[in-house]
Amino acid sequence: MASGGFEKVFHYAKSISNEANFGYLNTHLNVFDDTEVELHWRPCNLPNVFANNRLQRWIADNESEIYNSKYVLPGYVTIITPSVRFNRIFILLHAYKHMFDEGLGMRHLMDLYFVYMAELPSVPDRKEFKELTKDFGVAKFTRAIMWILNEVFRMPSSYIMIEPDEKYGRIILDKVIAGGNFGHYESAVKKLSRNIHIQALLTRVQHNWDMLMAFPSEFLWSPLWLAYHFFWKRFIKK
Numbered sequence: 001m002a003s004g005g006f007e008k009v010f011h012y013a014k015s016i017s018n019e020a021n022f023g024y025l026n027t028h029l030n031v032f033d034d035t036e037v038e039l040h041w042r043p044c045n046l047p048n049v050f051a052n053n054r055l056q057r058w059i060a061d062n063e064s065e066i067y068n069s070k071y072v073l074p075g076y077v078t079i080i081t082p083s084v085r086f087n088r089i090f091i092l093l094h095a096y097k098h099m100f101d102e103g104l105g106m107r108h109l110m111d112l113y114f115v116y117m118a119e120l121p122s123v124p125d126r127k128e129f130k131e132l133t134k135d136f137g138v139a140k141f142t143r144a145i146m147w148i149l150n151e152v153f154r155m156p157s158s159y160i161m162i163e164p165d166e167k168y169g170r171i172i173l174d175k176v177i178a179g180g181n182f183g184h185y186e187s188a189v190k191k192l193s194r195n196i197h198i199q200a201l202l203t204r205v206q207h208n209w210d211m212l213m214a215f216p217s218e219f220l221w222s223p224l225w226l227a228y229h230f231f232w233k234r235f236i237k238k
Contacts, residue, residue, distance in 0.1 A: 001040045001066055009041040010236075022236075024229055043082075044093040047100070047225035048217065051137040055093070058132070062086055084119040088161065089132055091115045095145065096138055099172065100211070100218045103179045112145060113153045121161055129161045137217060144168035171214045 002009045013027045021028045026040040043059060043066065046052040059066075065086040072078050082090060091112055098104045121129070133139040142162050147169030149155040212219045 001043055003063070003067055004041070006041045009039065013039050022233075024232065043090055044097065046093065046096075046136060046138075047221040048137050049221075049225070049228065051135070054135050058089075058135075084115070085125070087115050087118075088129060089136075092133075092138065092142060092145065093136070096141055099141070099175075100215075100222055104172070104176050105179075106176060109145075109148060109153070109176065113149055113155055116149065116159050116161065117155060120158060126161055133162065140165065140168055140215065141172075141218075144172045148173050168214055171211070175211070 002012070004012075010022060010027065013022070013029060017030045024045055025042045026038045029037040029039055031037055042056070044055070046055050062085075065083040067080060069081055069083040069086075070078050071081045081087075095104055095108045095112055098108055130139070133142045139162070143165035146160050146162055147164035147166050150157065150160060150164055151166075151169065152173065
């Protein structure tokens with residue numbers, strides 16, 4: 001993650017690699033033959049454009065928590081990492097993106113477990129977290145995730161950020177088990193990697209079809225976001 005905003009970071013990326021393939025969040029830099037490099041100018045986004053506007057404002061208001069938080073690794077090596085407060089939201093939205101995009105796997109859920117276990121939340125922490133999940137339109141998804149973390153990973157209730165929901169938790173867990181990590185065993189997700197434009201939109205709808213009744217907003221906004229991103233990218237290229 002680099003500071004400075006899209007235009008500054010994007011132009012820097014192009015100065016390194018003219019073949020940089022970019023999207024709304026990041027670019028893939030072709031600088032090493034054997035290592036993939038991603039340079040982010042935004043940490044995450046949401047398909048609902050109204051919720052995404054609220055999210056991007058919140059990220060801008062809390063940017064210091066991305067770059068000014070440090071963690072000491074074994075061997076006394078210090079790295080920069082987002083604060084626990086910021087990471088609770090970021091890792092949740094990262095999982096949300098995978099759920100309705102490339103496929104959510106157990107390794108993503110384990111990432112969530114370790115992030116939420118990093119620090120015991122206070123009452124104000126839980127209150128703010130609950131309000132943010134409502135503002136970003138992911139409250140139902142969050143309650144489902146909390147049920148999975150408690151039921152499957154045995155995360156203690158003292159670390160649960162919002163009341164769990166077993167009904168929707170089981171729906172998501174069933175899809176995770178059926179699809180595998182990154183939706184490896186789901187044919188619709190496999191097609192996403194090789195199809196473009198209208199085909200990609202149709203396969204995305206196929207991937208999310210069984211989630212329509214449980215998560216109607218996510219199902220409806222996903223193809224709209226793809227269309228928006230398509231035209232946004234062409235506008236930027238000009």
